[in-house]
Amino acid sequence: MEFVIKISQFLLSLSLLIVLHEFGHFIPAKLFKTRVEKFYLFFDVKYSLFKKKIGDTVYGIGWLPLGGYVKISGMIDESMDTEQMAQPPQPWEFRSKPAWQRLIIMLGGVTVNFLLAILIYIGMSYFYGDKFLPNDNIKDGLLIESPVANKAGLLTGDKIIAVDGDKIETFSEIPEKVLFGKEITIERNGQQSTIILPQDFLAQLIDSNHKGFIDLRMPFAIVQVPDSSHNKTSGIRKGDIIVALNDVNTKYADEVKPALEKFKGQQVEATVLRDGSDISIPLTVSNESKLGLVYSSGATPETLEALGYYHFETKKYDFFESFPVGLHKAKEKVSSYITQFKAIFTPSTGAYKGVGGFKAIYDIFPNYWNWQNFWSITAFLSIMLGVLNLLPIPALDGGHVVFLLYEMISGRKPGDKFLEYAQMVGFILLIALVLFANGNDIFKAIFK
Structure with missing residues (x-):
C-alpha cells in the first residue's frame, strides 16, 4: 500500500508538471497561429496508450514516463523531422514566425514552471501558514551523529549560530546552509567558536552513506x-x-x-x-x-x-499577505537550487556524487498521503524543471533560447543544418546526463 501511495504521488506530480510545462509552449504557439502537431504526456516511442486528434493537433499519452513534448511545425526539435524542414517554409510554421514570437514560445514552458511554483507557495502560505522552530528555542543544541560531521568538528549538543556570517533564524535553514557552507559559527558549553568545513565535505557525507546529518535531539x-x-x-x-x-x-x-x-x-x-x-x-x-x-x-x-522539549511558532497570513510571502519562498527556493547546481558543477565539492534520477525524485515523496507535503514537493520540482530547462543545451528550451538571442542580436539566423547538428549533440548530452543521474541511483541501490 505504501508503494501505491508513493508512486501515485510521484506520477501525479510529474504528470501535472509536464502537462503545464508543455501548455506553456502550446498556448503562445496557438496565439501566434503556429501549428502544433502533437501534444503528449510521456513519450510515445512507436506506441501510444491514448491519442485523439482535435483540429491540427494529436493529443496523447505515451508509454514511457520520462517527460512529455509538443511537436511544433517547422521547428528543429527532438523529433528530428528533417523531411519537413527540407520543404519550403509555410506561414503556420515556427521557422516563419518573427524571432521575438519564437522566443516567447520557447520561454513559455519555464515561465509556467516558475509561475506554478509561485502560485503553490502563495496558496500554501494562505491555507497552511508557516510552522517553524526558531533557532533561539533550541536550548540544548542539535543531534549531530554523522562521523564526517564529527570529524569536521561538529558535535551533538552544538548550537549552530551562523553559517558564512549569516545568522541562523530557524532550524529548517540549518542542514542546507551547513551542507553548502564553509565557515560555521557554533556555541558549545557557552563558548562561541568557528569551524572551517573541508571543501569536499558534501562528498564525504555522500560517500559515508550515513543516515541523518543534523537533526533535533529527541526523547x-x-x-x-x-x-x-x-x-x-x-x-x-x-x-x-x-x-x-x-x-x-x-x-x-x-x-x-x-x-x-x-x-x-x-x-x-x-x-x-x-x-x-x-x-x-x-x-x-x-x-x-x-x-x-x-x-x-x-x-x-x-x-x-506538550513535553516541553521545544516551542514551535506558527505564523498565519491573510489572502493579501500570502502573495509577497509566496513570492519570497519561490525566490529562496530558486536561489537554493542554483546554489546546489553550482556545487554539482564544481568537481572539488564532490556534489555530483549526490545527483539522482527518477528514483531519487520518487524517494522524496512520503509513504503516506499529505497534501501539504505533496504541494511543497511539487513546487520545488517545478522550480527544478524550470532551472534545468534553461540550461544552454540545444535539446532543452535554454539551447533554443541561446540561438534565438544570437539571431536577435546579430540579425543572422543559424542555418537549419547547424541547428540539426546542434540538436543532435544536445540530445546526446541530455541522454548522458539522464544516464548519469539514474546510474547514480542504481549504484547507490546496489552498493550502498
Missing part, C-alpha cells in the same frame, strides 16, 4: 515492549519516556546509549515520564548494553511542545 520514547524482552515484566509500557538512568539524566535519546554502556550488566533505577508524571521503574541492562525495548527518537511538533 527516548518506548514504542514496543517485545515478549522476548528481558524487561518484559519490569512495568515499563509503550509511550513511556526514559529521562534518567540512576543518577544520569537522559532527557534525549542520544544520552541513553552512553548511559547504558556505563551500566551494562547491572540493574538500574529508570526515571520514566508517563502521563505528565515521573515514576521509577527498575530495569536490567544486558551485558551488550541493551534494554531489550523498541524505541523511537522521532516525535511530532505537537508532542515535543
Whole structure:
C-alpha cells in the first residue's frame, strides 16, 4: 500500500508538471497561429496508450514516463523531422514566425514552471501558514551523529549560530546552509567558536552513506515492549519516556546509549515520564548494553511542545499577505537550487556524487498521503524543471533560447543544418546526463 501511495504521488506530480510545462509552449504557439502537431504526456516511442486528434493537433499519452513534448511545425526539435524542414517554409510554421514570437514560445514552458511554483507557495502560505522552530528555542543544541560531521568538528549538543556570517533564524535553514557552507559559527558549553568545513565535505557525507546529518535531539520514547524482552515484566509500557538512568539524566535519546554502556550488566533505577508524571521503574541492562525495548527518537511538533522539549511558532497570513510571502519562498527556493547546481558543477565539492534520477525524485515523496507535503514537493520540482530547462543545451528550451538571442542580436539566423547538428549533440548530452543521474541511483541501490 505504501508503494501505491508513493508512486501515485510521484506520477501525479510529474504528470501535472509536464502537462503545464508543455501548455506553456502550446498556448503562445496557438496565439501566434503556429501549428502544433502533437501534444503528449510521456513519450510515445512507436506506441501510444491514448491519442485523439482535435483540429491540427494529436493529443496523447505515451508509454514511457520520462517527460512529455509538443511537436511544433517547422521547428528543429527532438523529433528530428528533417523531411519537413527540407520543404519550403509555410506561414503556420515556427521557422516563419518573427524571432521575438519564437522566443516567447520557447520561454513559455519555464515561465509556467516558475509561475506554478509561485502560485503553490502563495496558496500554501494562505491555507497552511508557516510552522517553524526558531533557532533561539533550541536550548540544548542539535543531534549531530554523522562521523564526517564529527570529524569536521561538529558535535551533538552544538548550537549552530551562523553559517558564512549569516545568522541562523530557524532550524529548517540549518542542514542546507551547513551542507553548502564553509565557515560555521557554533556555541558549545557557552563558548562561541568557528569551524572551517573541508571543501569536499558534501562528498564525504555522500560517500559515508550515513543516515541523518543534523537533526533535533529527541526523547527516548518506548514504542514496543517485545515478549522476548528481558524487561518484559519490569512495568515499563509503550509511550513511556526514559529521562534518567540512576543518577544520569537522559532527557534525549542520544544520552541513553552512553548511559547504558556505563551500566551494562547491572540493574538500574529508570526515571520514566508517563502521563505528565515521573515514576521509577527498575530495569536490567544486558551485558551488550541493551534494554531489550523498541524505541523511537522521532516525535511530532505537537508532542515535543506538550513535553516541553521545544516551542514551535506558527505564523498565519491573510489572502493579501500570502502573495509577497509566496513570492519570497519561490525566490529562496530558486536561489537554493542554483546554489546546489553550482556545487554539482564544481568537481572539488564532490556534489555530483549526490545527483539522482527518477528514483531519487520518487524517494522524496512520503509513504503516506499529505497534501501539504505533496504541494511543497511539487513546487520545488517545478522550480527544478524550470532551472534545468534553461540550461544552454540545444535539446532543452535554454539551447533554443541561446540561438534565438544570437539571431536577435546579430540579425543572422543559424542555418537549419547547424541547428540539426546542434540538436543532435544536445540530445546526446541530455541522454548522458539522464544516464548519469539514474546510474547514480542504481549504484547507490546496489552498493550502498
